[in-house]
Amino acid sequence: MPGVQDLFGGLSYPGGINDVDLRKLRYFVAVARHLHFGRAALELHIAQPVLSRQIRALERELHAELFARDRRGAELTDAGHQLLAEAVPLLQAAGALRRRVALAARGRHRFVVAFMPGLIVTEAVRQLADAHPGLVVDVLRSTWLEQTEVLHDGRADVSYLRLPVDQRGLTVRPLFTEPRVVVVPREHRLAGKESTGVAELADEHLLQDPDVVPEWRDIATELRTPGRPPQTSPILAVEEKLEHVAAGRGLVVLPLSTARFYTRPDLAYVRIDDISDNRVCLAWQASRRSALVTEFAALAERYPAA
Known part of the structure; x- marks a missing residue:
């Protein structure tokens, strides 16, 4: 049975803010979200003078002004923007750590692998479970929007990702690439073709974020x-x-494995020759120091999820 340190690892805080009170960081993020001390204080259920003192104390600890204040509210300084970029994933990591420790305290030694539709993770999961008979290895189906969220909020220890995603706060290890296909109705002019070029899709409407393609x-x-x-x-x-x-x-453009997963008789799938392949990676919180995560990452490379 792996120990708690192996199961849950530890947190390392980048940016030289190891001694900063996480409560002050939560206060800072609330003010940064509202850009108004009064509204942030209402959200936090504390008095505005208390919130102001806490932010001032944080600024003294960091030797940096985080907000430019005036009567209308507050604006983030350059230092404030930098702290916000690092504070959010750090607070998420702290919350995930609390979740893992709570599970360990209840005797639930559990490792969760998140995956996107079309990816088959069975063999890597089986290998990890066989190597650790006392460990419960669970799987969690994620969505495009959740594939990194499940790491930040602690629902999963590792997650199979389809790029592009926001990789801040994560360690991301490439696994493989696969072609992408356009999904069209069975009666569409492209249906039945083996492949097509993206220029053939210029006049079509895409049912997804254009930045994805x-x-x-x-x-x-x-x-x-x-x-x-x-x-x-x-x-x-x-x-x-x-x-x-x-x-x-x-129309929609999907990785080949996802399209195969959702095969339907009323749809056709046509490979797009001249766009980049979809990249599949394994990711986990960059702050994690876990032997189990390292072990599973090696298994993921050995047993492709395609």
Whole structure:
């Protein structure tokens, strides 16, 4: 049975702020979010003078002014922006650590592997469980929006990611790449073709964030026509996107393994030859120092999830 240190590791705080009170950081983030001491104090359920004193104390500890204050509110200084970028993942890591320690205190030695649809993680999970009979190795299906969130909030110890994602606060290890396909209705002009080029999609509507497919974004008619506002689509789950594709409301670009996972008779999948492959990585909190994480990372490289 691995010990608590092996299971949960420790936290190292980058940026030279090891001795900063996490409570003061929470106060700082609240003020940075509202840019107003009064509204932040209401959210934190403390008196505004107390909040102001805590922020002043934090500034003294860091030897930096974090907010430019006036009667209307507050604005982040350059130092404040820098601290905010590092404080948020640090507070998330602290919350995740509390979650892991609470589980250990209740005798629940658990390691959670998050994965995106289409990725098969069975063999790496089985190998870790076989090597540690007293350890419960669970899996957690994540979504595009949750794939890093599950690491920051402590729901997962490691997560299989599909790039691009915000990698701040994470250690990210590349695993493999795979082609991407466009999903079209069965009666679409591209259906039945083995492959296509992104130029063939220029006049189509994409049912996802254009930044996910920059090659399409840069040539898309709806994004380049003066005076023509682009159609907007809410961020949807894969299943919802596919329903919209089948109804003829637009197209979606998916990694090949995801498309295979969601095979439907009313849709066709056509490989796009001239866009970048999807990159799959394994990630965990950069602050974690865990032998189990290191061991699973090696297993993930040995047993591809494709």
